[in-house]
Amino acid sequence: MLSFSHFYSVTPKQNETIIVNENIQKLSQNETKSENNKQNFKKNISFSKDENLTKIFTDPKNKDETVALSTQTQNKQQKTQSDKNVQKEQTKIIYKSQQNPEKSKQELKIPEIKKEQISPSKDKIIIADTNVSKKPKFENNNTNKTEQENIIKPTITQEKQDSNISKEKPKQNQKESKKDSKQQKKDIKKHIKGEKPKLVIIIDDVATKEHVKMIQKTGLKLTPSFFPKTTASPNTPSLARDFQFYMIHLPLQAKFDKNPMPTTIKTDESYDSIDKKISQIKQDFKNVKYINNHTGSKFTSNQTAMDRLYKALNKYGFIFVDSRTSADTQVPIIAKKYNNPYISRDIFLDDSNELQNIKAQLDNAIAKAKKYGYAIAIAHPRKNTMQIINQNKDHIIKNVDVVYLNEIIKYYE
Known part of the structure; x- marks a missing residue:
């Protein structure tokens, strides 16, 4: 019995160390992959010396493509970084579980990654802003309905005011131009008598x-x-x-x-x-x-x-x-x-x-x-x-x- 209990007390630590080593190897492999991806991406978007780089920024098509590529790589980098963070947290918890077995159950839970930790790219922010401004979303409750009315009504009234101003301005300009033309005729044409x-x-x-x-x-x-x-x-x-x-x-x-x-x-x-x-x-x-x-x-x-x-x-x-x-x-x-x-x-x-x-x-x-x-x-x-x-x-x-x-x-x- 003593030999069996002794064997039982030792094996979990060995298994845990094996898991830790495997995780560390995975992390190193992921890091090397991400570095390789960066190098490959740099190679893919490299330009020849004779190419006119101004086209990339002046031509709308080229500009959209480069932005799309940059956002894709940023998303990939963010995902790999988040995976690294999760794996690091898991390895830390495994080490702590060896020291404090009683808290292992609580700490072995995978921590939730808040959305705030991942900063979206600038292009995503612009798209989100335009979508929100065009179609504001509200939850189905009374308070949000009143908020929706308060937000939408002022914009409509403002549009009406702007349209009224735009309608009034041409009329004023037409009246002023007519007055100017009449005044010009009076000034230009003099009556000669005798x-x-x-x-x-x-x-x-x-x-x-x-x-x-x-x-x-x-x-x-x-x-x-x-x-x-x-x-x-x-x-x-x-x-x-x-x-x-x-x-x-x-x-x-x-x-x-x-x-x-x-x-x-x-x-x-x-x-x-x-x-x-x-x-x-x-x-x-x-x-x-x-x-x-x-x-x-x-x-x-x-x-x-x-x-x-x-x-x-x-x-x-x-x-x-x-x-x-x-x-x-x-x-x-x-x-x-x-x-x-x-x-x-x-x-x-x-x-x-x-x-x-x-x-x-x-x-x-x-x-x-x-x-x-x-x-x-x-x-x-x-x-x-x-x-x-x-x-x-x-x-x-x-x-x-x-x-x-x-x-x-x-x-x-």
Whole structure:
């Protein structure tokens, strides 16, 4: 019996030491595996010297993939670390059980690992925050229902307030813009009394000898506006010499123009490029002072582009006349900035090529000149337009004086 009891008292300690040794071996094996995994991961994501590393951070696809890899490795490292902690705790308890057998039952329990001990990665935190903000979860009890109502209701009311503010702002801006436009019209157009009304008729798109003859045939002081010299209109500088007064018809970018002219100035064009074009016009047309825009609905509605153009025009002594091809024209604002008079056309005579419509618009131009004392009309060298002007020459002379633009510039200053 003594030998058997002695054997029984010794075997548990031997078994426990064996278990401890096995656990220690497992720990060392796990450590070596984790180190190997780290090395393998480093090898997998290594980059060649020629590869552009900026793509990893600028390309959304590459960025997502690298983040996914990093989160996977972090999760693996966290799991291995937690396994190590558990195994270490188990070995400590086994050692303690050898010293205090009575407490072995309590201490042999595997300790619970709190969620707080494992710190989640940054990417997980962001995902969790967005999910919570979109769909808040509450338990099924009365107190949490009231909390849910208190949290959700303020957000809804805040959204309503924001939507109301966003609805009110455009209305205010529209009212302010209308007031500004009315004020601009009042400031720009002055009533001149005590003189015979004066009417300026600008003929745009002049580029050929035929156009020149059509204008001269009327016997009126019509103002020709010549295209700049290009391969399509190479003779405009020499044609302009036949006139005492003329203008330049400058092509500017339109919102809808499938075939723009090669000399068209675009909204994204640099100041140096614009300056070069305006300088060339000044060399080709030495005595010219006034420029109006051909098309230009996109350009004249862009403040930045108009600012660059005005800077160049002022440099070479030009005065800009707004053809008003856009209701959103920003020319009045830029003209005021450069202390230039804002000059704009009042009537288009031949938006329609119908004879009756052209005659009606001519009457509107005369009426406008009578109302304010002066007006500017724009037309084109077309057969029907010139026919109406020639047929109504006596009617025009009776009611207004047809003058050049420089004769009414004083009314705009």
